[in-house]
Amino acid sequence: MLQGGALAAMFAAAFAASAPCGAATQAPAFATIFSDHAVLQRDQPIVVWGKAPADTVVTVTLNGKSEQAKADGGGRWRAQLPAMAAGGPHVLSVSANGATTALNDIMLGDVFLCGGQSNMELAMAYATNAPIDIPFGGSPNLRFVNIARETSAARRDEFSTAPQWQVTGPQTTGQASAVCFHMARALQRQYNVPVGFVNASWGGSSIQSWISGPSLRKLAAYGQGLDVLDTYARDAAAGGRAEEARQEAWWDKLDPKAAAQRAWSKAEFNDAGWPSLEPGGRWGESGIDALKNHRGVVWFRTTVELTAQQAQAASHLLLGQVATSDTAWVNGVRVGAGNAWWAGREYAVPKGVLKPGKNVIALRVLDDDNSGGLLGPADQRALRTADGTRITLPQRWKYQIGSRVSAVQQSAPWEPPGSLTTLYNGMIAPLQGYKFKLAAWYQGEANAGDAREYQTLLPMLFADWRQTLGQPGLPFMVAQLTSFGSVATKPGKSAWAELRQAQSLAVRNDAHAGMAVTFDFGDRSDIHPGQKTIVGERLARAARAVAYGEKITPGGPEAVSATRSGGDIVIRFANTNGGLRTYSSDLAIGFEVCEQAACRYAPAAAEGDTVRLKGAATAGASKVRYAWADAPFINLFSADDLPANGFELDVQ
Template sequence: MPAPRRPAAVAFLILAASPAWAAGVRLGAPFGDHMVIQRDRPVRVWGEAAGGAGVRVRLGPRQERATAAPDGRWSATLEPLPAGGPYVLTAESGGQRAEAADVLVGDVWLCSGQSNMQMTLKESDGGPEAADAAGALGKLRLCSVGKRPSAVPESVGEIRWRVASRESARDFSAVGFFFAADLLADPALRGVPVGVIDASFGGTMCEGWVPAEALSGFAREDLRDSMFGIRPSGLYNGMIAPLGKTSIKGVVWYQGEGNSDRPALYPRLLAALFASWRGRFEDPGLPFIVVQLPDYAPGWSGVSWAWIREAQAAAVRSAEHASLAVGIDTNDGSDLHPRPKREIGRRAALLALHDVYGRPVVARGPEFLRATPEGGSLRVAFDTAGDGLMARGGGPVRGFAVAGADGRYRYADAAIDGDAVVLRSQSVPSPLTVRYAWAGAPGANLVNRSGLPAAPFRTDRATQADADVQRQLAGRLVQTKSYEVVVGGNGMVTSLVAGGKQFLSNDPGWAGGTTLTGGWAPRNLADIREPGPGFLSCADDDVRLDLEFGEGGMDWTVANRGKGEVRLRIALHPKVAVHRRGEPGPVELRRDAAIVLVTGADLVSGPEGSQVLEAAIAGGATRRLTLSFAGK
């Protein structure tokens, strides 16, 4: 959860402790030791000094003078510098000096969005190994912006630059790190320092990242708060505005999950974000690389992610200097926060190399051109840029569906013919329209020879409608004479029946069954194993839930190997009556004649009819709940 706004005195202490602060003169929030300044662009430097005081600013061979305004604010613009360094950036006034040491000049990329951009290197596949090798990337610098929403635009923020190392990389954005590492691997950029700024916040809406003036054309009822009660514009105010008018090379944007249940509004929101950030950084051609959401079967509020992907693609098509990194086929679609982040970073880096740096690399998969009916088939042509078409993994091409005049789609057989795919379906004798990869987790496999996927598309104009049939991860059923338990594919208990009565809420999503919450969303304990008879172990990287079943009861043990607290929530059926036997003591759950005694819960929350048992597990701690059964 984000920290509340600090009072002014605390903010002053943060500045006073910074190497960029000295009595009488201060460098602005983005300027600190180990930073990267954008090459080949005017260098905008600002800060504070005594009102009316002269300030001399130096960076390597460049220097400039400024005069502080009556309110103490000053700014100076230095001539551009080529890639190089390290330098010392200094601001001198009235015999005082503030400085930022070990400053490199290179390319600066801003990586922003919600939880999948925030997901750290240590949490991703191959991330711990990449972090161990991070020290070898001598030209890479990592910058973290504190998660600090605000009601008004701020000029001060918690901004920290660090040299790439195992320690700094482990807790940095995985997508941001892999993106930068792939840039540095390109021969043309190996001598160019790269700085990556991670300004991400899990559980957030696009409107939280857009300044208030850019949202003035939206109806208030169309704008929603993010998680933790963060209001529209709050993240822009607290995390983007403190970057000031820093020159940057481009933006990698990975967000959309929070807006996926209302995709029609998203292109307007993203267009507002593009325009406002380009104004903030005074670069009308600032490149944006938008990560199109990857596979996720459950969707959001009953809306398939196919529609938000279409909205993301529409926003990119309508904007100049914007590119779309296709995210499908990078995971199995079961996890809201998929661990495979290396491929997402690689695809974004390929687009940056091709579209921004002009490098001769294949950066996109096949791009849809047109669909032409040919009697009983439909010919779908693609722009392959000479890289051809193929099915990933061999075998038949999957993911196409066709419809006739009635608009009813059926999956089609697909045959590659040069730079086209010919579609046929016995159920659709005269196909007119086509959809490709149109599902939450579509299982589509059309790629080019470089292995980059074709993006989802459709040729109909039907309004949004969903009946998305998805395969789910296999769960487990446990039966004894006293009770019956169902464990879903995410490692959560979804059903508990005792005495023929259901004790858990069957409300959809996070409100039903059991959840383990921590950070910005419920955890997905999809690594389910059976270490022994009557024993299930469900885990992710940081948390393990052990379920040990006996004839008359069971133990639920949560081991939290992470740093932050997690909470086990057991949502109860509306007809379950709750009583606590003493303080402290077991909680008695009664439904008619059936009784379940729960020992180890911290509290019972919620009103009668929607009550929840909760247990908090601190970082590095283990908690056990015991459930025993009585009654008939």
């Protein structure tokens, strides 16, 4: 029983909670992107926003300038302060009816937005020269904020995890995006103004995840997926059912046996006649003859015994990495699907699906060109409870070979890294109103293999972010895909070269875009090369030309034409910065001449701003290519040591 004073205190607290909030007892607040140590964009009107009691008039003050705004019925307010010159530190405050919220150590300078996948996400702690750059590379005038990974089916006005601006220094720099840090540091030193950078990136993510729904809907191919995503945003269970129907319709179209094999997902199906194996790698390497050369579908099933308490507590199915696509059922209920082999599978299991006693887990796995399977050790495959406890699944699984098919399965439109628009919703949309000097984009690995579409999607992302941020001319700096994967011993197709070409064309066709060519500092055995200093500094050079208007070339040599000259083909380059030169040879390597689809290597000699392909002007010569490989070996540079960009050009 509560006694005297305690009872009175309880009633007082209840009254305070239910009474209308007076402005004197509830201070207005800034949106979470604003915090101590933030950098605001100089020389542009400064938009700030936040929450306050409904209909409250707030006063926002910065650097001696004040503006008023009124909170709407939902408590949202937005104010615009006049443009201000670089400087600080300042106090940014918002007040209403005697209550004030103040943010300290605010700087005015240049702000950069950095986005993309893992090569943008890679932190300074893992980059080359980290032991030197982290303790000695920081500055009070160089600051950053990392946006927490957040996926959302619906567009958000606010971040679910409050970002925290940090000043670079020995204790903080290791957490910063390495590419963005080196770009920002180079520009901060060049112009001697405070610089802040916002890092919004997610390893393995596709570009479709970073574009808004209304923009993606301009491409008919995404309409159905976006419809499912909208349903999921309103009702997760209904969205799950809609996605299952979409996926299974795709399977029925792909595989005539899909309908019959779907019975293998049911809990009551009798798999007693199926053979078994211990997964832990690709089935082509299992030593099982029937699987050695199979390309297509393999089904896997296992059972796990649960107590009543475990069945009640378990909430997620963990499968580790799966090569390459999978659909998962628990007791006949579809719980998820994925198609990125590098991303560990984690599927939510709806309440009531797991039962005390025997529970059946079934997987339909679709391979890639290297066969498929459940990768990694057995302890990665488990049921997880809300408190983090793991219930490990059996090591041996039953399996059955399915159809021989070749395709890439879609993933659920709300599941990163292959989702549609969800990273834009959770990580970009809440920035609406924050002003930037430029944006930097380092992404494309996840989209290699569909360069033609990327050539449409990258300009779409440029336009989409510019519209969201209210900056129609926002400059974009693009880090081109680096060197990784297969080397070429003869001319052939290259998904990475095609993607680089798409990036080049998108940048070339945008008056406010620049590019950093990076393949001379790549690592063909590591998709995440640690040398980020060069990438960041090349982005900074492009920014000096495109965003700051310096009269310098934004980068290295770019091929602009290929013409016949007698029996030769002459390729003319721009941005040679004093002429072309070759390293370790009198000849430039990596050039090809093609007669339609048939290409051959061609000897090439640099002459000033041109490269001459001797004897290449045959009657059927239709195009020329350079550095056309996933991991090209190249030796053609500008006079100031910048690599010539790869290309494919028609012969005129």
